[in-house]
Amino acid sequence: MLKLLSALIVFGAWEIGGRIPVSYAFPTFIDSMAALARMTFDGSIFVAYAETLQPLVVGVLISAVVGIGLGLWIGLSKGFEWLFSPIFVVMQAAPLAALIPILVMVYGIGLTSKVFVVCIMAMPVIVLNTASAVRNTPASLKEMATSFLARDRDVLLKIILPAASPVIFSGLRLGVSAGFIGAILSELKITPTGVGDIITYSRSIADYPSMYAAIFSIILLAVIFLNLLEKLENVLFEGNNRGYAAD
C-alpha cells in the first residue's frame, strides 16, 4: 500500500513538473507513458532490449560468479587482502567514463567492451562485500562447528556462507544496480545500440517523451530484477528474513 502511495506521489510530481513545464526538455508523466506504450506496441522497445540485455546479463553473471568467488578467496586467505583489495577499491572509485576510450582502444566497439564496462561497474562492490562478510563470520560459530567435528568444507558451506549471505546479497543488489548503469553508459559512450540508442536518437530529434520512456523502462527493469534477487535470497537462505538474535 505504502509503496503504491509513494509511487503515486513521485509520478504526480513528475506530471506536475512536466506541465509547468520545468524545462522544454522535460515531458509529462502521461506523455512519457504514452511513448512507452507506443514503443511497446510497435515492438521497438523489445528489439532494443534484446540488444541491451546481452552485455548486461553476461556482465552481471560474470561479476556475480567471479566476484563472489574472488571475494570468498580474499576473505578466507589472510595473506592476499593487501594485494587485491586496493585493486577493487580503485576500480570502485575510478571515473569510468574517462576509462571507456582506453577500453575501446583495446577491445574495440563490440560486445566485449560493453561487458567490460558492466563488470567494472558491478564487480568491485560484490568482491568487497563478500570479502568483508566472510572475514566477519562470528568466530564462536566457527569454533562451535570445529568442536562438533566439521570439516573445512562444512565450515565454509554451513557456517561461513550462510552467515555472510545477507551482506553478499546486499553487495549483489548494489552490483546489479551498478551493472544497469554500466550497460546504459556503455551504449551511450561506446556505440549507440539498444536502449542507449533510443535515448540518444530521441534526444537528437527532440522526442523527449520517448527518451524519458526509455529511461523509465530501464529503471523499471532494474527494480523488477532487484526484487527477483531478493526472492532468490529468501529461497536460498530462508533464515535471513527472520531477523537475527542480537546476542
Place this chain on the structure above:
Amino acid sequence: MQPIKSDTRRAVTETDSAVSVRNVSKVYGDVQALKDLSLEFPRGELTSLLGPSGCGKTTLLKIIAGLLEPTSGQIEVNGAKVTGPGPDRSFVFQDFALLPWASVIRNVAFGLELRGVAKSEREAIAEKYIREVGLAGFEKKFPHQLSGGMRQRVGLARALSVNAQVLLLDEPFSAVDEQTRRKFQEDLLELVKTEKKTFIFVTHSIEEAVYVSDQIAILLPRPSRVSEIIRPSSFRDKSVDNIRRDPEYLDIVDRIWASLRSYVE
C-alpha cells in the same frame, strides 16, 4: 551410612578417570596461561574448574576440547591422547553459539548433521533431547525468538544429542538471569544422575560450583595451577532443596572464598 557410601564411591572413581590432564602448559606469546597443570576427571561425575578471572579455566577447557593445542603436556580421554576435537567430547558455549538462521531442531541436530546422520534419524534424536531439556513445542522456532535461558537449553540439547561421554561446559549459565540459572543448576544435577556422563564445568561462581559439583578444582592464576581439590561428601545425595542449607555446603563456600579472596582485584 552416608560417609561410608561416599567413601566407596571415591575409591572407585580414583582409579577410573574419563579425562586425564598431564603436565599441561600453555604459553601465549610471553604470557604463561597454564603451567605444568595435572588433573584427573572421574568418570560419571561433574568436576568444576573454579577460579578468579584470568586463571585459564576456559583455556584448559578448550585444550581438553581439542580447540586449542597445549604448548606441552598431554590430555587423555578414555586412555586415548587428544589431538583435536573428537566424538567423545561435546562442548556447551558461554555465548550459546547457535546458528541464527536455523530452527531449534536444526541447531540441536547440527552436531549429528556434521557427522552425516540421515535427516529423519537425526531429527528423531534431536526431538528426544529437545523434550529432555524442556523445550518441546519450540522445535520450529528460531534462536532470536527464544529467551537467553532457552537458547542455552538448545546449546545443551545439541551437546547431548551427539552422545559424547564427556560434556564440556564453558560458563554455560553466566549469560542467563539468576532465577533461570537456579533452575538450570537443579536440572544439571538431574542430568548428571540420569545421563551417566562425565561433566567438566567452568564457572566463576563459588556457590554454583559447590552446588553442582562432585569435585571442585580450584585454579589460581598467573601462571595457572591447581591449588586445591575439594570433594563435598555429605550433601550430594540430598534433595535439591536441602543442599543450600547443608552445613558442609556453607563451610566449603566460605573456605573457597577465603582462599580466593586475595586473588580478586
